[in-house]
Amino acid sequence: MPAPERIPPRGVTVTELLAHGELTIRGRIREASNTALYCTVEHEGERAACVYKPVAGERPLWDFPDGVLAPREVAAYEVAEVLGRDLVPPTVLRDGPHGEGMCQLWIDSDPEASGDGLLALLDAREPGPGWKAVGFAEVGEGRTALLVHADDDRLRRLAVLDAVINNADRKGGHLLPTADGRLYGIDHGVTFHTDDKLRTLLWGWAGEPLTTGALAALTALRAALEPEEPLATRLAELITGPEIDATRARVAALLASGVHPRPGGQWPAIPWPPV
Numbered sequence: 551m552p553a554p555e556r557i558p559p560r561g562v563t564v565t566e567l568l569a570h571g572e573l574t575i576r577g578r579i580r581e582a583s584n585t586a587l588y589c590t591v592e593h594e595g596e597r598a599a600c601v602y603k604p605v606a607g608e609r610p611l612w613d614f615p616d617g618v619l620a621p622r623e624v625a626a627y628e629v630a631e632v633l634g635r636d637l638v639p640p641t642v643l644r645d646g647p648h649g650e651g652m653c654q655l656w657i658d659s660d661p662e663a664s665g666d667g668l669l670a671l672l673d674a675r676e677p678g679p680g681w682k683a684v685g686f687a688e689v690g691e692g693r694t695a696l697l698v699h700a701d702d703d704r705l706r707r708l709a710v711l712d713a714v715i716n717n718a719d720r721k722g723g724h725l726l727p728t729a730d731g732r733l734y735g736i737d738h739g740v741t742f743h744t745d746d747k748l749r750t751l752l753w754g755w756a757g758e759p760l761t762t763g764a765l766a767a768l769t770a771l772r773a774a775l776e777p778e779e780p781l782a783t784r785l786a787e788l789i790t791g792p793e794i795d796a797t798r799a800r801v802a803a804l805l806a807s808g809v810h811p812r813p814g815g816q817w818p819a820i821p822w823p824p825v
Contacts, residue, residue, distance in 0.1 A: 564640040567593045568653045573602055573646045581723075584608050584619065584739070589646075591653070603739075604651035611740070613747075619739030620652035621788040626715050626738035627654075628784050629797070632774045633767045636732045637711055643788070654736070660729040668705065669722045669751060671695040682754020685820060697820070699754050704733035709752040710764045713811050714771065714800055715741040720750035721821050742789050744796040746814045749821050755810040765805065772801050 562570075571593030579586040585607020591600050608619050620643060627641035641654040670681070674696050677683045681698040689695045699705060705725075712720050718740040726734045740747070760768070774781040775798050785794050804811070813819035 562594060562596060564598070564655055565642055567591060567596055567598055568600060568640060568655060569642040569644050571596075571598075573600075573653070575602070575647055585648075587648075588656070589653075599656035601654045601656055602646050602648075602651055603654075604646060604648035606649050606651075608739075613743065613745075614740050618789075620650070622741045623652045623654065623738045625785055625788040626711075626717075626741050628781060628788070629715055629771065630711055630735075632771045632781060633711055633714065634707055634763075637707060637735060638738065639726075639734050639736065657726045657728060657734050657736070659726040668700050668702065668725055668727065670698050672698055684751055684753045687820070687822070697751070699751055701754065702733075705752055706755060706761070707764070708733070708735045709750070709755055709810060710760070710768070710804075711735065712750050712752060713748060713804060714768075714797065716743055716747055716796070716800065717741050718743065718747040718749045719821055720752060722751060742793045742797060744792050748811065748814065749818060751820060753813060753819065756812045758810050760804065760808055760810060765808070768801055768805050772798070772805065775801065 568591055571591035574590045574592070575587050576590060577588045579588055579601065582603075585604055587602045587604070589600050589602045591598055603620055603623070605620050624641050624643045627638045630637040639655040639657050641652060643650065644653050646653065671687065671689060672678075672695060677696065677698045680701050682701050684697040684699060686694045687697045708720070708725070711717075712735075715738065717738060719737065720735070724735055724737045726736060728734070773779070775785075775794070776782060782794065785797075
């Protein structure tokens with residue numbers, strides 16, 4: 551769905567625009583499993599395109615009850631801002647035409663940078679140069695193919711974020727590369743569970759050492775998650791105390807091990823279909 555003409559925010563921040571602007575619904579995103587509405591938001595003469603997901607449109611899951619997905623999307627953005635910019639589009643929780651919901655800046659994905667550039671299924675036993683193996687997948691008629699993702703620093707940063715927020719649904723369709731070279735992750739409603747539910751396509755670095763940059767970012771995040779720090783206070787408005795404690799424990803475990811996590815074995819490690 552093409553974005554309308556967009557005026558880049560100047561006098562207010564993007565999050566202020568999303569939080570306080572007037573939301574106008576332009577259409578519905580049909581591919582979404584929960585209600586997702588394509589909107590424009592205007593405030594003090596500035597305008598942007600955005601996605602609005604009202605809590606009223608959530609379909610409850612057995613392990614994620616209704617009314618909790620939208621705040622988790624905002625919590626994922628708040629954590630991502632400490633781990634590194636341009637991982638998750640600006641996201642806020644606000645009232646809208648259908649009640650409280652998540653409002654996120656619309657990202658124009660570059661079709662030329664997606665698809666085979668990030669993920670692929672190969673008729674091979676080993677990945678080629680520039681690719682990381684995820685595992686073998688059944689593709690029909692008794693055939694299997696090797697699922698791979700690009701050995702891309704942008705994906706690697708998202709893999710660290712997913713490990714921290716315990717993302718239970720990192721699919722290929724949740725990766726948005728842009729024409730200017732950035733890569734955003736979206737759809738973080740099923741995150742922050744206290745049980746290990748990491749389910750992702752980005753297992754290619756499992757067991758490999760975390761980068762120096764990742765370790766520095768995790769160290770900063772550990773400090774930001776200390777009680778009474780602004781991030782911890784903000785997360786307390788969005789997720790439960792046990793979930794915040796579990797997030798602290800995941801960060802501590804990553805720093806202690808110094809490596810990307812491996813699949814836990816008690817939860818399907820790869821979402822399927824992968825898009």
